[in-house]
Amino acid sequence: MSAQWLRRNDVIPVLFGIACLLAFFVLIEILVASGKINPFIVPKPSEIVTSFGRIIADENVLSRFFVTCGEALAASLMLAVTGIGLGVLLHRLRLLRLATETWVAAMASAPLVLMYPLFLVLFGRSVWTVIMIGFVAALPPVVLKTLEGLSGTRAVLINVGRSFNLTPSQLYWKILFPSALPTIFVGVRLGMIFALINIVGVEFLINFGGLGQLVNELSERYDLPGTFAAICFVILVSVVFFMATERIERWLRPGT
Amino acid sequence: MASADSILVVEDIVKRFETPDGVLTAVDHVSFDVAPGEFLAVIGPSGCGKSTLFNVIGGLLDGYDGRVSVAGETVSGPHPSIGMIFQEESTFPWRTVIDNVAFPLEIAGMGKSERYDKARHFVGLVGLDGFERRYPSELSGGMRQRVSMARTLASEPKILLMDEPFAALDEQTRLLLGDKVLQIQQDLKQTTLLITHNLTEAVQLSDRILVMTYRPGKTKRIVDIKLPRPRTSEIVGSDAFGHYVAQIWNDLREEASKGLKDDEQRVARAGAVRK
Numbered sequence: 135m136s137a138q139w140l141r142r143n144d145v146i147p148v149l150f151g152i153a154c155l156l157a158f159f160v161l162i163e164i165l166v167a168s169g170k171i172n173p174f175i176v177p178k179p180s181e182i183v184t185s186f187g188r189i190i191a192d193e194n195v196l197s198r199f200f201v202t203c204g205e206a207l208a209a210s211l212m213l214a215v216t217g218i219g220l221g222v223l224l225h226r227l228r229l230l231r232l233a234t235e236t237w238v239a240a241m242a243s244a245p246l247v248l249m250y251p252l253f254l255v256l257f258g259r260s261v262w263t264v265i266m267i268g269f270v271a272a273l274p275p276v277v278l279k280t281l282e283g284l285s286g287t288r289a290v291l292i293n294v295g296r297s298f299n300l301t302p303s304q305l306y307w308k309i310l311f312p313s314a315l316p317t318i319f320v321g322v323r324l325g326m327i328f329a330l331i332n333i334v335g336v337e338f339l340i341n342f343g344g345l346g347q348l349v350n351e352l353s354e355r356y357d358l359p360g361t362f363a364a365i366c367f368v369i370l371v372s373v374v375f376f377m378a379t380e381r382i383e384r385w386l387r388p389g390t
Numbered sequence: 391m392a393s394a395d396s397i398l399v400v401e402d403i404v405k406r407f408e409t410p411d412g413v414l415t416a417v418d419h420v421s422f423d424v425a426p427g428e429f430l431a432v433i434g435p436s437g438c439g440k441s442t443l444f445n446v447i448g449g450l451l452d453g454y455d456g457r458v459s460v461a462g463e464t465v466s467g468p469h470p471s472i473g474m475i476f477q478e479e480s481t482f483p484w485r486t487v488i489d490n491v492a493f494p495l496e497i498a499g500m501g502k503s504e505r506y507d508k509a510r511h512f513v514g515l516v517g518l519d520g521f522e523r524r525y526p527s528e529l530s531g532g533m534r535q536r537v538s539m540a541r542t543l544a545s546e547p548k549i550l551l552m553d554e555p556f557a558a559l560d561e562q563t564r565l566l567l568g569d570k571v572l573q574i575q576q577d578l579k580q581t582t583l584l585i586t587h588n589l590t591e592a593v594q595l596s597d598r599i600l601v602m603t604y605r606p607g608k609t610k611r612i613v614d615i616k617l618p619r620p621r622t623s624e625i626v627g628s629d630a631f632g633h634y635v636a637q638i639w640n641d642l643r644e645e646a647s648k649g650l651k652d653d654e655q656r657v658a659r660a661g662a663v664r665k
C-alpha cells in the first residue's frame with residue numbers, strides 16, 4: 135500500500151518542491167553566516183525556526199492567527215455574496231454594465247488600502263475597519279469574473295435551454311450560473327487573496343488586530359527573526375484559505 | 391402533398407441577415423411538410439442556410455417571413471412538440487450523463503426516481519449503459535453527441551430536429567450512430583427532420599431528401615428514397631443506394647461548386663484589398 139502510494143506521480147513533485155525550499159533556506163543560512171547578507175536585514179533561517187516557540191508562547195500568535203483568519207473569512211463570505219450578486223446584476227442590466235465595467239476594472243488595481251483613514255472614520259478602530267477594507271478592495275475581481283463567466287456561457291447551451299422551454303429564471307439557475315461557476319471561482323479565489331493582503335496590510339497600518347499588528351510590533355522592536363516567523367503565519371493563513379477553496383470547488387464543480 | 395395530415399408544415403420561409411456587406415438572404419422561400427413518422431433530410435452545401443432554417447423551425451430565431459406550423463398551430467418561439475439536437479457539442483459539462491439526460495424531465499417537474507428510471511431507459515437506447523455516472527469530459531465526442539441525443543429524446547418530442555448531429559465524427563462512427571438513429575426511429579416511430587451536408591447519411595436514414603441550393607438557400611429538389619425499411623448501415627453497399635447517391639450528388643455538386651467559387655472569390659478579393 136505505502137509502496138503504491140510512493141509510486142504515485144504526484145508525490146515526486148511535492149517532495150521536489152520541499153527539497154527546493156530547504157535548499158533555498160540552506161543557501162540563505164550560508165550566505166548570512168558568511169556575512170554575504172547583512173544579518174540585520176535578513177535573519178538566519180535557523181533563528182526564524184527557533185523563534186517560533188518564542189512567538190507562540192509570548193506573543194499569542196495562535197489567537198492572532200485566528201483573528202486574522204476570522205477577519206479574512208468574514209470578508210470572504212461578504213465578498214462571495216455581494217460580489218457574485220453585483221456580477222449577476224451587471225450581467226442582467228446591460229446599461230449598468232456598459233456604464234460601470236471600466237470603472238470596476240480600474241478599481242481592481244487601485245490601492246484601496248490607502249483609504250484606511252476614511253474607513254477609520256466610518257467604522258472606528260475596530261475589526262470592522264479591517265474587514266471592510268479587505269472586502270471592498272477584493273470586490274472588483276469577484277464582480278468582473280462573475281460577469282465574465284456569465285457572459286461567456288456558450289450560446290448553444292442557452293439554445294438547449296430555450297429549446298426545452300425554460301423560464302428565464304430556470305435558464306439562469308440551471309444553465310448560465312453552473313456554466314459560469316468555474317470562472318466565478320477564479321474570481322472568488324483572487325478576491326480572497328486580495329482581501330487577505332489588504333487585511334494584513336491594514337492591521338499593520340493601524341496597528342490593530344491580528345498578525346499584521348504583530349508583524350508591526352516585532353519589526354518596531356527590531357526582532358527580525360520574530361517578524362519573519364510571524365510572516366510565516368500569514369503565509370499559513372493564505373495556505374489554509376487556498377486549500378479550503380480548492381475543497382469547496384471540487385465539491386461544487388464535479389466533472390471538471 | 392397532403393398537408394392536412396402533416397405534423398410539421400414549413401411555408402415560404404425567407405430569412406435575411408443584415409451584414410456589413412449588405413443584406414444576406416440565408417433562406418429563400420423554402421417550403422416543405424413532414425408527415426407523422428416520416429424521416430426527412432435537408433441537404434445542402436456548407437453555408438447554404440441549413441442551420442438558419444433549423445433555428446427558424448425550432449423557434450430560436452425570429453424576424454423571418456413565412457410560417458412554421460406544428461399540427462396546424464403556428465409556431466412562435468420554441469414549441470414543446472419540437473426537440474432539437476444541435477450541431478455543436480451541447481452536453482452540460484457540470485452534469486453526469488444521467489443528469490444530462492434527465493434534464494428535460496427535471497424541468498418538467500418529474501420526481502427524482504421516476505425521472506432517473508426514464509433517463510436510464512434513454513441512456514440505454516443510445517447505447518451508453520454503464521456510463522450513467524460519468525461526466526461529459528470523460529467521454530469521447532461521439533458518446534457526448536449520443537448524450538445530447540438521449541437528452542432530447544427523453545423529452546419525448548413529437549418532432550425531432552437534428553442539425554448535423556454527426557458532423558464532427560469520423561465516417562465509421564457516423565455510420566454506426568446512423569444505425570442507432572434508424573433503430574430509434576423504428577422503435578419510437580419518431581418524426582424526424584435531419585439537417586446534414588453528408589450525402590451517405592441522408593440516403594441511409596431518410597424517406598425523403600430536400601436538396602437546397604447555395605445562397606440564397608432555395609429548394610432545389612425533393613427526392614423520395616424508396617429503399618426498404620428496416621434498414622441498417624449495410625444498405626450503403628447496395629446498388630439502389632449508389633444510384634440515389636449519384637443522382638443527388640449531381641444536384642449537389644453544382645451547388646457545392648458555387649459555394650467553393652464564392653469562397654475563392656472572397657479570398658481573392660481580400661487578397662487584392664491587402665495588396
Ligand SMILES: Nc1ncnc2c1ncn2[C@@H]1O[C@H](COP(=O)(O)OP(=O)(O)OP(=O)(O)O)[C@@H](O)[C@H]1O
Nearest residue numbers: 407408409416435436437438439440441442443587
Ligand atoms: N446571425 C447571423 N448574422 C449574419 N449572418 C448570418 C448569421 N447566421 C448565419 N449567417 C449567414 O447565413 C448563411 C447561412 O448560415 P448557416 O449557419 O445557416 O449555414 P449552414 O448551411 O448551416 O452551414 P454549415 O453546413 O457550415 O453549418 C451564412 O452565410 C452565414 O454567414
Ligand SMILES: [Mg+2]
Nearest residue numbers: 440441442477
Ligand atoms: Mg450549420
